[in-house]
Amino acid sequence: MQPNATIAPSTLSVKDLPWQILWHKDKCTLCGRCTAVCPVNAIELGVFRKRRIKVSLEPQGNPSSGFDIFHGIRQKTDPAYACVGCATCSLVCPNDAILPMRSDEADKLRFHINRGGQPRSRGGRRNVPGGILDQIKFIRISMLTDPALDAGRHEFEMRTLLGRILPPEQNLKFFNENGWIPPVREIYPLIIGGMSFGALSPNMWEGLQMGVAYLNEELGMPVRMCTGEGGCPPRLLRSPFLKYVILQIASGYFGWDEIIHAIPEMVEDPCAIEIKYGQGAKPGDGGLLMWHKVNKLIAAIRGVPPGISLPSPPTHQTQYSIEESVAKMIQSMYMAWGFRVPVYPKISASSTAMAVLNNLTRNPYAAGLAIDGEDGGTGAAYNVSMDHMGHPIATNIRDGYLNLVKVGMQNEIPIFAGGGVGKNGNLAANAATLIMLGASGVQTGKYIMQAAAGCLGSETDRCNICNIGRCPRGITSQDPRLYRRLDVEKVAERVVDLYLAFDMELKKILAPLGRSTALPIGMSDALGISDYYAAQRLSIKYVV
Amino acid sequence: MCRLFAMTSETPVSPMIALEAMDVMREGHDGSGVGLFLRDLGGPFEEIKNAPILSGIFSEKGLRRLDTFMMDIGFMTKYKITIKVPKIPPPGVPKRDTYLIRAYEYPEEWDDYSQSDRYEKLLEIRLQLRAMGEEKRDMIVFSFWPDVIMLKEIGDPLQVANYLKLDRNELHARVIMAQGRQNTNYAINLYACHPFFIQGYASMTNGECTAFTPIREFLLSRNYPGYTGYQSDSEIFTHILHYTQTRLGLDISAYKHIITPLQDAAIADHANAGLLKQLKQSCRRLIIDGPNCVIGCLPDHSLFMVQDRKKLRPGVVGGRPGRYAFSSEVCGLDYAVPDRDKSQDFQPMHLDTVIVGPQRQEVSICNQMQPLPPLH
Structure with missing residues (x-):
């Protein structure tokens, strides 16, 4: 110039x-x-x-x-x-x-x-590094009063339940009288959170599915993956591997025409149905797939014309209240699969989450509640939503769990936590923390992209261009010139690597706490933090 | 560590046997306290099997408050044991006014009550007395139940026993459970001392339950008034036992399936796969995760022992028809039943529940892999 x-x-x-x-x-x-x-x-x-x-x-x-x-x-x-x-x-x-x-x-x-x-829109997470999950430590170490276990030698059963569990008295009664007992899945407590076919490239999606299939079929780890809102490839819908998949339905209902029509041809039931009402990264805002990424394949699966942006509405347009939502959607989804598949809602963490949870306690069909905190990732959202909207996951999970304890339903409605799990690389520690705060399991998407495919995105605003379909790694692109950079087999291999490493780390946390036969859900006596007010708020120990 | 000893005998025996057996195992406990549970009583209580017996420790003021309270609700004293203690207690034993063991006559209006109503009421009264005592710190109540006496005190078990002169005919019983050591992970408190008792079910435990907090939360949220206390993590074992038997109607052979369920693959091959899967799922919050050895007593006077899934605690059962003992260590067993066939001693492992029934004729072993009896 x-x-x-x-x-x-x-x-x-x-x-x-x-x-x-x-x-x-x-x-x-x-x-x-x-x-x-x-x-x-x-x-x-x-x-x-x-x-x-x-x-x-x-x-x-x-x-x-x-x-x-x-x-x-x-x-x-x-x-x-x-x-x-x-x-x-x-x-x-x-x-x-x-x-x-x-x-x-x-x-x-x-x-x-x-x-x-x-205004700016982008992908990734809230641009705020750090978080409270990394400040919480595990302080109840088994010393002389009870021997610590050996992570390498003792048997561990790290499984969680997804589904509505009846109170023991009712459960036995229904069992004896051949009554209807809601379907419950025994799954691995780390779920690959909803990342849609469309948000992710075909290679990434296929790699994840292959990794999940390998973990299940070869290693006996019941890992499950949620589709996100974008439908499911027709061949997968008709394959036995569907049982490892949680199908998500959200306010745009993208891909559900294809799914509903495939029901008569399904050889296996899906693991569960997740109804997305909200997402931690952009609470109160609907999903968004920008036109760059809507190619012919994506358009066909989603049942839309190619080359147009696909914004999902912020709410399910047919539902005006949680009661209605539960009555209409959860029950009709149960009905679609003959009451054999658990159906649960996913909401963004919010100060109103307790009202949702309380409502679910009164509905015998709700199979759980997934809560997604402010540190959750997304493929596309307005920057202002990502950076400034949302509720931290820790207090929401803790309040939800203690609320269930108060009504005695802590075993009946599993809560799943998402949003920033493994944000700083500490996946197992964050997951264990959330479980001990009361979550039955955790969902993570971003960590999987980072560890399994080399996603470069960060909370200091590096890359974060998932929305425009130009992902330099080929993870969130629909351009074959970009996504062919991603080797499907290698992604699958990394998925297996990260799960095995997570499994060992989780054992290394649980064994010293003396826990192995059951996941330590709500074992809050094991947690401590050096922040007095956080300790008070979470009802855990204050340690300095 | 703590040490456990329990005995069931056709003929009533002195509780001193248990405490002496405990003393034989003294290397294994720190002598910081003792708890004693006596049932199927001999002596004077033989004649009044149905009269509820109140056991506890009272100050002078507390005793007066107790008398007023019991009179008000229509309970008359039927029989009492007076424990006169020397002026100076042994080192480490607090000075108490009254160790109370008193059998009552039911009020007349209780005549129309059903058995279960009576049991609920007895529990209610015990909890009321406990609350009164906690408020003014003048009473500690261990049990209020027919044919059951409990005693707990801080101090070396044998010294406490001699101090309280427990070797008396009035305290002879056919079922005795004793535990040495206070629970020292939490504040020293007699309510933290084993054995624990609720409505005919008693148990004591060796080892700390690492899943205590979520289990306590689950039991507290059952909305049952008796599920309270939890000064010790081991109290949950008694309450889980009570819960599975009274609320779920399960047999003792199912207890272990609740606290230490089989792994999924073993359940799939089990004759009761359907039931066990349901139990594992709906009672998931009651999984103990050890390391614990539990010795318990059922309302029908059966004694049982179970181990945690890892079998990290010691425990052995042996004896002869007519007298069997459950002990943390073989030396305790040797002391109490020397004339037994030692080759028949049994150390339950991670799948076993050992039961000696009310007939005291044999040790039955129930393995978790075996089919369960039909539900009743």
Whole structure:
């Protein structure tokens, strides 16, 4: 820009962007891979004119000057093309000549990322690192009063129940009288949370399904995966592997025409039906699949025309109250599968969650409640919803559990916790914490993407472009040029790796607490935190 | 650690046998307290099997309040044991005013009550007295039940027994359960001392229950007034026993399926697979997770022993027809029933429930893999 040129309000310099591209002229081979691979076209080939001054060493010699041209990388400063820090350029550079570096101060881009009056939308999680789950530690270690167990030697039964469990008296009565006992699934307590076919690429989805199938069939771990709202591929609906799948229905009902029509041809019942009323990442907002990602395949599965954005409404349009929702939807879903499949709602964590839970206690069909906290991930949402809306998961789970204890139904309605489980990499510790606070199991999606497919997204706003279908890893893209980067078999292998590692870590937590024959749901005496008010609020021990 | 000893005998025996057996095992306990449960009583109580007996510790003031309270609800004293103790208690034993063992005559209006009504009322009165005592700190009530005496005190078991002169004919009983050591994980409190008792069911436990907190929450939320206390984690075993028998109508052979259910694969192959799966699911919050050895007594005077799933605690059963003993260690058994066939001694493992029935003729062993008796 010329010094006397006009500056538009949104004219930014490289310094104003959150990420600056460092490029080494002497290392660069000008191969062009970085510019080709950049998902947001933040860099382009630059032709630089450089003045060269020659100064004579002779006392009378006159200096002269000329101009050279050299080629290199130029970082765009247009807000629409700002670097997202994914560093795929570094990944492909043969000479390590390029690297995005985070700015040393808060960026100015944030004030200009709403051009055209469109607020920023993105994928990922709330851009706030840390969280209370990592502050909670396990303090009730079995010492001399009871021997600690051996994670490698003792038998462990780390299973949880998904389904409505009757009170023991009623259960025995119905058993003896051949009454209807609600279906209950015995599953592994770590569920792969709802990430839709559409939000995820076909390779990612297939890899996850293969990993889950392997864990079940070969390793005997009853791992389950939720489809998210986007239907289910027709071949999977008709395969025996459907029993490892939790089908999700949400306010857009995408894919359910296909599912309902497949019911007569199903050889196995699905594990369960999850009715999504809310999502922790964007509470009170519906699902969103932006047009970039709606290709022919996705459109066919979802039963919509290709190339249009698919926003799900914030609420189920036919339902105006929780009572109605329970009566209409939970029961009709039960009916669709002959009362053989558990049906449960998923809500975003909220100060109103207790009202939902209390209502479910009064309905004999509700098979559980999944609560998704503010740290949950999403494929697409408005930035404001992600960063500022929502309720932490810890207090919601604890309040819900203690509420059930008060009415004596803590074993009857399992609560599943989601939202930020493993946010800082501590998947097993976070899961165990939530279980001891009262959750029957946990759901996680983001961690799975990170560990099984190398998702680069972070809570310090790196990448987070799942919404535009340009995922540099091919995880959340529908472009075959991108998703073919992801090897299906390798994803499956990583899913198995992460589950086996989780299993061992969970044992390493439970064994010293002296627990092995049952999941320590609500074992709050094992938890401690050095924050007095948090300890009071969660009814756990305050330790310093 | 603590040590347990229980005995069932055709002829009434002195509780001293149990306490001496406990003393033989003294290396295994810290001598910090003793609890005693006597049932199927001999001596003077033989004649008044149906009269409820109140056992507890009272201050002078508490005793006066007790008398007024019992008079008001129409209970008349039928028989009492007076325990006169030396002026200075042995080291570590607190000074108490009165160790009370008193049998009552039911009020006349109770004549029309059904058995179950009576049992509920007796429980209610015990809880009322306990609450009164806790309020003014002048009474501690252990049991109020026909044909049952309980005694608990802090201190070395044998010293306490000598101090209270327990070797008296009036305290001879056919079923005796004794436990050495206070529960020291929580505050020293006589209500934390084993054995625990509720409506005819008693049990004592070796080891700490790691799943105590969720189990306590589950029992408290059953809305049954008797499920209270929990000064010790071991009280839950008694209440789970009571719950499974009275509320679920299950037999003692099912108790272990509640507290330490089989793994899923074993359930699938079991003759009662359907029932066991339902029990495991609906009673999931009652899974104890050990390490515990539980010795208990049922209303029909059967004694039983079960181990946790990992079998991390000691426990042995042996004896001869007419007299059997359950002991933490073989040396305790040797002391109490020396004239037995030692080759028949049995140490229950992770699947076993050992029962000596009211006839005291044999040790029956019930393995979790066996079919259950039909539900009643």
